Amino acid sequence: MTIEAIHVATIQVLLAGGVGRLTTTRVAARAGVSVGTMYQYYPHKQALLFALVQRQFDLIDTAMRDAAARLAGSDLGTVAHGVATAWLDAKMADMVASRAIYGIAAEFDLSEMMSRAAQRMTQVIDTLLANVPDARFADRSSAAFMLAALLGGSVRVVMEAEPSEENFARLRCELPRACHAYLVAASQGALA
Amino acid sequence: MTIEAIHVATIQVLLAGGVGRLTTTRVAARAGVSVGTMYQYYPHKQALLFALVQRQFDLIDTAMRDAAARLAGSDLGTVAHGVATAWLDAKMADMVASRAIYGIAAEFDLSEMMSRAAQRMTQVIDTLLANVPDARFADRSSAAFMLAALLGGSVRVVMEAEPSEENFARLRCELPRACHAYLVAASQGALA
């Protein structure tokens, strides 16, 4: 499909040179179509990029909701570990796209989009925490907010600063542990 | 000083419209100088931006080293709290610049610079952890790495997604707690 080729090409171009080097001509060339064709699917460059970002956000959102459904009602340790792992899986699964997309945020104003995504994520975590049987949180919404920030931020920083296999392995090992430790600290002791 | 005016103007322009809207003319205009003047201090736009980023990184690096010196030899709780607070203070002190600068990373290739900054930060934390009397880490370097990722990431995400006073207050309250909890979990129990 033409449109799929355009998407793939866009990500490739983004990875090759960042948003700065992403031109409509270059994307079209890499996709094997002409510039004009692109404009039949998207009114401007920005629309193309936004569509990519939206798709990525939706993917991750869905993955987190699935994980939340699976984990509902589990004990604190399972939830902490499960959320961290689901997040890592979702990000890693489409790491190429994720990395490429981070760059778009700077050129265009994605703050509204990112804000919405963060809020949805916090919301999902919050309801998940509300149903953990063996923990009561003094300030559950703050805990959910912080957990979302820890998850989102750590992965992002590693991807941007030094995305090596070694570092991802560390993340995979340490992030669940960190989440668990934080949630235990934020909850008023175990009740089971 | 002309050069200071240029720096300030650059950050203002960055905040107003991101890297995408940052043009040499606009920066010069806002600084109250002419384009040509800018080129007497920096060979190109990129050099100007890199200088800004470097300065910011150095500021934060210095702040963290100072904090580390102050905290050397303290117990785990003090170190965790101190590092988190120092980090927040450093970032908040120049939040305007910090936010502006995040945007530069996408347009130009700052990955090398960011990688170095992250490594220095991890190193500082690592030596700090090595001198905590009441804790022994199974894998100290991983703990230092993870702590750096947690600190760097969470602040960044909040700044980008929803930089409200309320959220910073939450960060200030929860981040030290999260750091402490993680470090306790990563160390093999308290020895004091």
Added chain:
DNA sequence: ACCGAAACTGAAGGATCATTCATATCTATA
């Protein structure tokens, strides 16, 4: 095979920008 619609093409228009340089202004020293 023929036709209309849908999809595709890519050269050209029109903007925007980074960068240069010939010229002007300031500053400090003799």
Added chain:
DNA sequence: TATAGATATGAATGATCCTTCAGTTTCGGT
């Protein structure tokens, strides 16, 4: 005050790039 060097100016240059549209190709149905 005269002068050299340092600093500042901003119109002009040349490049890049988004976007458009008149014309071509492809495709499904008859």
